[in-house]
Amino acid sequence: MSAIAVDEELTRAAGSREAYEPSSPVAEFGASEPLRLDAGIDLAPFRIAYNTYGELNADKSNAILICHALTMDHYPASPSPTTGKPGWWSPLIGEGKPIDTTKFFVICSNVIGGCGGSTGPASLDAASGDPFGLNLPVITVRDMVRAQKMLVERFGIDTLFAVVGGSMGGMQVLEWTVSYPDKVFAAVPIATGARHSAQNIAFHEIGRQAVMADPEWHGGRYFQKGKRPTKGLAVARMTAHVTYLSEMALHRKFGRNLQDRDTFGYGFDADFQIESYLRHQGSTFVDRFDANSYLYLTRAMDYFDIAADFQGLLANAFQGSKTRFCLISFSSDWLFPTAESREIVHALNAAAASVSFVEVETDKGHDAFLLDEPDFYRAMDGFLSSAARARGLCE
């Protein structure tokens, strides 16, 4: 796959008879195995694109599921065919790394609703032959996890050794431990929260409004028009990107430095480096991400509230849990501040669950979970090694 999946699907939607062949393995689920969605609709057929690293052991007890964040994909440890860049967690996953592929079998699947090869709004709706667009039911984090469960069962895995993920990936980790408490030996929710806050919903809504205000969005039917709402999606990305960084990091990296000039331009071009940087973030994002998927995945995060089915009592969500938890937060993350991880830790304590907690000191903001943070890597290594011993995976 040299272009992103949505483009290939667009080609197909536009009339090509060539079979769609993603570069990663894909699990297909037919009419007999529908995905039951929270929206009350059975989705069938559907498919999940995924990658694996390492080998599944004989008793299938060494599997780690990696859950990706909003704009990531199922290439955490191998180059993305979309961008050509190394896997987004390549310092963390591989031989001799904290998620050691000589010991563990690592699975990472593209989320349902995404645009990396799993069924999403850019996928063809068998009923119409057109891309789903907004005809795809709204997807929740629980739907993503239900689909992952079906994929994991295809491997004959009964219990995952660990589920690990940051941000929206961390929401999936929490959902796994609540929806399938007996199927997760260890869980590492990183830079996440038990629910999406009002401020976070607000920033997502701004992004969605930016996309939907773009006349090239066409009510979600842009593929049929041969268009894409790139300007709106770029503004959405710029907005989100600021929330991923910290004020300190922005000050340190950019401050008020000017871009290729000594004095103000007295105009509306990018005078400041921070402006050029943001514009670049916006313009490169639209090449690798589908606008409708952005609507669906932000909506999934907005809807996430793990305590909602437990009368809002977070501790009740974890009652009786045998999973070992390690919560990780980053001190300068203001999208999912440490207080939100701490609230989960308190609930786990109240539920008498096994939990450890690490707040990594860094000025890199929310994005720190994707950046070089040795303390983060050490925490992951220590926790997984200890859990692996408890699971009898090594001496």
Place this chain on the structure above:
Amino acid sequence: MSAIAVDEELTRAAGSREAYEPSSPVAEFGASEPLRLDAGIDLAPFRIAYNTYGELNADKSNAILICHALTMDHYPASPSPTTGKPGWWSPLIGEGKPIDTTKFFVICSNVIGGCGGSTGPASLDAASGDPFGLNLPVITVRDMVRAQKMLVERFGIDTLFAVVGGSMGGMQVLEWTVSYPDKVFAAVPIATGARHSAQNIAFHEIGRQAVMADPEWHGGRYFQKGKRPTKGLAVARMTAHVTYLSEMALHRKFGRNLQDRDTFGYGFDADFQIESYLRHQGSTFVDRFDANSYLYLTRAMDYFDIAADFQGLLANAFQGSKTRFCLISFSSDWLFPTAESREIVHALNAAAASVSFVEVETDKGHDAFLLDEPDFYRAMDGFLSSAARARGLCE
């Protein structure tokens, strides 16, 4: 004036011969009195719309200049003809109020570059007969203050008793004390900073990109096309509005409450109250504000850096100042956090200037300077009363 000035000007631009009559007084400056802009251009003719409250005393020593924020106008103490709402500082300005109009003569003018009646991008360019659009030179905070100085001189006022303002208004206050140190007896910069931070520039740039991505913006020539970039401007306003509030206030006011429904809608309508609220903020803003003015005024704030002409040494900017300062910040303001006011206080201390400082405890974020905050009102009252005694305005 029942509609906003830009609409009346649009009518005029569209061919009406009717003279433009704003509802407030306007000071006209002709070719012999150009406004020298930082961009290196002389602007002439230009005009300043303003309002006054109270009476100027015989020796013209009781004048307080109120400087307004980005989206405000020159109606701080009387109903805005645009919105019909009470003046934006009406609890603060009036008979017996902290800015007591029985003692003080209050002047507030619409900033140059704005859209409330002073010359801005929606004003007619005498050269072309069309609205300026982007042909108006970029305006700085110093330009705004230069224009205010010319207005104040029209009243025959040599020295202002006080200059008071919040946010962009606070920047103007600081600029007055540095550009015209002998002309300001007392200064109250509120919820502001000595320079615009990288994060604040980033949020402004997002807003500008949202406006400029709207195809109805037409490179700034939307009046000529009979259009307005309302969708882009609404997204810009939504983005800015989130930065004006605190996470705490959003949680307290909205949390995850749903709007007129018990369960999720599983769609992209406004499910959450915070979404409805933001959409409302966006859609009402476009009725009262000109999109090009939004570009110009955000740019003015981005460019603001009071120490830039003093080798970046803030204390040098205030060297020898005889002005009495009172800095006011709000504890939950993350757009202009208390640390930024404190930096100014330290610089004033280093410059041996007279300074007091109040941090008001509140969860209302940056917007607190426009909201009912008794501690803020008391601080203003106490400082101005004391300064008035020192100035010999009362016993």
